[in-house]
Amino acid sequence: MEQEFNFNNELSGKIALVTGGTKGAGRAIAERLSIAGATVIITARNPPEKENSNLHFISSDLSKAEDAQKVVSEVLSTYGRLDILVNNLGSSLTPAGGFAVLTDEDWESTLQANLLAPIRLDRGFLPQMIERKSGVIIHIASIQGILPLYDSTLPYAAAKAGLRNYSKSLSNEVAAKGVRVLTVSPGWINTSASKAWLGEIARNANSTIEEARQSVMDALGGIPHGRPAEPEDVAELVGFLVSPRANYLTGTEYVIDGGTVPTI
CATH class of the missing domain: 1.10.1220 (Arc Repressor Mutant)
Structure with missing residues (x-):
């Protein structure tokens, strides 16, 4: 029998967390999931400039392990579970000039924010997803994971390459346990x-x-x-991937770059 979906309310009853959800693509993703009926929590270091009562804000610096644990504890104690985790947080604050100008601190801070932060949140939320045999995790990577701009964003590109590999490995481990793990790699937004x-x-x-x-x-x-890309372009893709319409998709990377990457 053909299954029918209500696209306007297809995430009703779902609890979702979007990291880096106060601006840019993260904000657009959070709003897209909220419109689809999900209860959406967003987290970032600073509160959103424009208030949205449908988005529940938790202040955190996810480059710090203790703040990641704080988010996990607060979400689970307040909402009882998490159905959708969108690891959108990403930043590159390193100087231009190639490898020679980059310090250990540049590398460590970039890896903490772009690779270790999603790993920590996955580790915190996966047990309850596995127990319920239900959940979706999205890792927002970047085309720089395969097309690095070495002059200015080398640590960021390396971190996103690691995230792509980790995401694929994690999907293989948890797919049979009912959890879908996917990667979205945008180009320039x-x-x-x-x-x-x-x-x-x-x-x-x-x-x-x-x-x-x-x-x-x-x-x-x-x-x-x-x-x-516009932030809404990325949000629409994520909205589809976390929905019941995509329930057979896992372990795959979706590139959304307007055709930038010149290879298949």
């Missing part, structure tokens, strides 16, 4: 942070914003679609 970055590039090069935008696309080898 048009967030407020990327807009500020373009402004900085334009000022340094004494160029226009449009010229700065084109220079970034050229550095990536081009974006056949002709533009970066």
Whole structure:
């Protein structure tokens, strides 16, 4: 018998956590899951600039092990379970200049935020998912995991490559226990942070914003679609992957980059 889904309320009754959920793609993902009926918790170091009563905020710095444990404890004590975990947090604050300018602190802080933070949250939430034989974990990686920009984001690219590999390994371990694990690897996303970055590039090069935008696309080898992704583009993909419509999908990486990566 053909199964029917109510796309507008397909996550009703689900409890979801989105890390880095106060802005950019994380915010768009959180809002998308909320619209689909989920109860959504977001976490970041700072509260969202624009309040949304449908998103429940927990302040945390997930690069610290104790804050990851705080989030796990608070979610489980308040809501009793977690059905959907979207490990969206990602950051690259390292200086440009290649390997020679990077310190141990640059490497360690980037690995903590981009690799160890999702690992810790998975470890905290997986036992109750396995016990219930139900749950979805999404790891937001990056095309830099396979297409690194070595001059400016080498630690970030290495961390995301590790996250891709870890995600695949974890999916193999828990698929038979009822938990789906998937990776989403975006290319360039048009967030407020990327807009500020373009402004900085334009000022340094004494160029226009449009010229700065084109220079970034050229550095990536081009974006056949002709533009970066909007946060909502990524959110829509994640919304599908965590839904019942995707219940046979696990262990797979979904690249959403407008055609940037030049290989299959």
